[in-house]
Amino acid sequence: MMSYRNSMVAKSAAKRTFASIATTEKVLPKKYGGRFVVTLIPGDGVGKEITDSVVSIFEAENLPIDWDRVDISGVDRKEDVKAAVDSLKRNKIGLKGIWHTNAADQAGGGSLNVALRKELDIYANVALFKSIEGVKTRIPNVDLVVIRENTEGEYSGLEHESVPGVVESLKIMTKAKTERIARFAFDFAKKYNRKAVTAVHKANIMKLGDGLFRNTVTRIGEGEYPDVKVDSIIVDNASMQTVAKPHQFDVLVTPSMYGTILGNIGAALIGGPGLVAGANFGREYAVFEPGSRHVGLDIKGQNIANPTAMILSAALMLNHLGLETSSARISKAVHEVIAEGKSTTKDIGGSSSTTDFTKAVIEKLSSYK
Numbered sequence: 001m002m003s004y005r006n007s008m009v010a011k012s013a014a015k016r017t018f019a020s021i022a023t024t025e026k027v028l029p030k031k032y033g034g035r036f037v038v039t040l041i042p043g044d045g046v047g048k049e050i051t052d053s054v055v056s057i058f059e060a061e062n063l064p065i066d067w068d069r070v071d072i073s074g075v076d077r078k079e080d081v082k083a084a085v086d087s088l089k090r091n092k093i094g095l096k097g098i099w100h101t102n103a104a105d106q107a108g109g110g111s112l113n114v115a116l117r118k119e120l121d122i123y124a125n126v127a128l129f130k131s132i133e134g135v136k137t138r139i140p141n142v143d144l145v146v147i148r149e150n151t152e153g154e155y156s157g158l159e160h161e162s163v164p165g166v167v168e169s170l171k172i173m174t175k176a177k178t179e180r181i182a183r184f185a186f187d188f189a190k191k192y193n194r195k196a197v198t199a200v201h202k203a204n205i206m207k208l209g210d211g212l213f214r215n216t217v218t219r220i221g222e223g224e225y226p227d228v229k230v231d232s233i234i235v236d237n238a239s240m241q242t243v244a245k246p247h248q249f250d251v252l253v254t255p256s257m258y259g260t261i262l263g264n265i266g267a268a269l270i271g272g273p274g275l276v277a278g279a280n281f282g283r284e285y286a287v288f289e290p291g292s293r294h295v296g297l298d299i300k301g302q303n304i305a306n307p308t309a310m311i312l313s314a315a316l317m318l319n320h321l322g323l324e325t326s327s328a329r330i331s332k333a334v335h336e337v338i339a340e341g342k343s344t345t346k347d348i349g350g351s352s353s354t355t356d357f358t359k360a361v362i363e364k365l366s367s368y369k
């Protein structure tokens with residue numbers, strides 16, 4: 001028999017459309033003469049190809065968006081994140097690919113992605129793992145949201161070698177930041193009619209830090225959001241359960257590291273990183289980027305990347321800007337092209353290029369007129 005939670009999750013899932021998810025915090029964009037200026041950060045790897053896809057779809061739809069493009073890279077020598085920070089300070093809204101961080105270069109400094117989020121306090125990451133018709137996967141009808149803290153925890157980036165051969169990596173957990181990501185998750189659940197929020201933690205080992213996370217989410221859920229079910233699960237079990245029975249979860253709220261792990265599991269569940277829409281929110285900024293945040297350096301420039309994640313993230317952005325009709329049109333076109341299966345990319349079993357898939361979406365859009 002279906003549990004209470006499963007039946008509520010299934011009911012609420014039926015009411016939602018993919019593009020209906022924007023933000024729980026309203027960030028005001030810059031708008032001049034009826035047009036929006038949006039920061040465009042292609043990032044590394046497949047970023048240029050998949051943002052080019054969005055740019056051509058927006059152009060074909062004649063959308064009132066002007067791009068403020070920031071071309072910096074984390075490959076080779078890490079560049080300064082300042083140009084991206086400055087552009088977002090001007091525009092408030094961004095569409096972003098992922099910057100590469102060189103894991104082998106220990107002297108080269110940390111991640112540009114993390115630096116941007118920390119600099120602008122873009123604290124909440126939302127990644128949407130929703131099955132797409134036409135994509136063959138092991139488990140159908142997945143509809144899972146991961147809300148992840150972006151600015152502290154394991155991604156604090158604070159490390160030092162206290163004595164030779166002894167490294168201390170600091171995982172910072174604060175009550176204030178845990179409370180705000182918890183409230184973000186519950187506000188999101190209420191706004192989008194999701195029934196349950198589950199805190200993911202490792203409080204059996206990190207009793208203080210993860211204990212703070214688990215207890216704060218539970219306290220805020222029980223005390224302030226009586227309509228949303230709240231519970232918690234240990235991260236290792238959460239990983240196993242998400243692979244085996246993802247339908248038991250609705251919204252997962254996590255510290256930074258567990259979010260990236262569950263987010264990669266979620267990507268695998270729905271058919272790969274090229275399909276996951278996502279966004280990041282702070283009090284002042286909203287940055288839309290593929291939800292499982294893959295760079296794709298290995299396939300850069302081959303015109304084979306799946307731009308769906310980036311297009312659907314851009315559709316979330318349009319929704320956020322109040323351009324709901326355009327958002328729904330684009331989302332519908334992408335879903336129809338994938339469902340028809342004639343112009344899909346290699347990662348989901350097709351043989352079309354990134355640009356051919358994009359053309360098919362544009363043709364589909366013109367068939368609606």
Ligand SMILES: NC(=O)C1=CN([C@@H]2O[C@H](COP(=O)(O)OP(=O)(O)OC[C@H]3O[C@@H](n4cnc5c(N)ncnc54)[C@H](O)[C@@H]3O)[C@@H](O)[C@H]2O)C=CC1
Nearest residue numbers: 099100101260273274292293294295296297299305306347
């Ligand atoms: N290595 C890095 O610099 C960075 C890594 N990360 C994180 O590290 C984890 C793994 O990263 P990587 O090993 O760099 O993964 P990756 O970027 O190499 O991606 C993994 C696989 O997915 C494929 N892929 C990615 N995007 C695709 C698309 N749009 N269409 C089709 N195939 C696509 C890639 O070709 C690759 O085979 C992730 O959690 C990611 O968020 C995040 C930012 C930077």
Ligand SMILES: O=C(O)CCC(=O)C(=O)O
Nearest residue numbers: 100101111113114260293
């Ligand atoms: O920025 C990076 O280098 C890795 C970050 C990451 O894994 C993520 O943001 O999901």
Ligand SMILES: [Mg+2]
Nearest residue numbers: 260261292293
């Ligand atoms: Mg990641």
